[in-house]
Amino acid sequence: MSTRGTNFLHKWISGNVPETVSADIISVAELTHKLFADAKALGIKSVEIEEDAGSVYETILDAIVHHTAGLAG
Helix, strand or coil: CCHHHHHHHHHHHHHHCCCCCCCCHHHHHHHHHHHHHHHHHCCCCHHHHHHHHCCHHHHHHHHHHHHHHHHHC
16 A cells, blocks of 8 residues: 555545536546646556555545535535
């Protein structure tokens, strides 16, 4: 398991998923693509991120949905 990949994922989401992003397929796909591009630039392979997180797409979607739910309450 890669602590480096997990840490990168969580830091990236908190710094790169805007509060105003919607949970639509295109927005989440674009964020997922950007996350992997940023990870690659730092020498972090996708497998390092995915082995703990599973689907990065679902993780980003979940972060958006829970953030939005928090704003509604």
